[in-house]
């Protein structure tokens with residue numbers, strides 16, 4: 001624990017390179033959270049028992065994450081930290097940000113529209129389309 005705290009303090013003192021590493025780690029963590037949140041609704045779409053609380057929890061993670069993500073791609077964080085972010089993000093930042101705004105808005109709309117299993121099956125895929133659509137353009141395969 002002490003060592004971890006000391007490392008954190010050091011990281012915060014030692015300049016831009018590590019600060020960028022932090023931003024990359026943060027956005028990867030947020031996306032991992034989005035991926036994790038998708039597991040339960042994904043299973044429900046494949047026929048596991050519907051649980052509206054889990055669906056709403058996932059949608060809340062999406063909305064929260066979408067609001068945070070745009071700010072985590074500052075100039076200078078294009079590479080490093082095993083990022084899979086594509087350089088295209090920095091060439092089309094407005095489009096990239098707009099996609100996160102849409103993802104967040106779709107998650108909120110779905111949270112309002114989903115009241116039962118039928119509405120879940122109709123609305124959830126619309127939200128999940130955002131994942132692949134964005135990754136296709138703005139995420140590179142890990143080498």
Ligand code: HEC
Nearest residue numbers: 028031032034035038083084085099100103130131134138
């Ligand atoms: C508007 C763009 C966008 C949307 C929408 C989006 N992602 Fe991502 N995702 C990214 C980018 C960019 C990365 C690469 C992050 C990095 O390495 O900096 C990523 C990375 C990931 C990762 C890997 C995280 C890691 O590094 O371990 C997972 C898992 C993931 N996304 C899941 C999802 C899921 C599931 C959804 C939909 C529910 C989703 N994403 C929606 C842009 C998006």
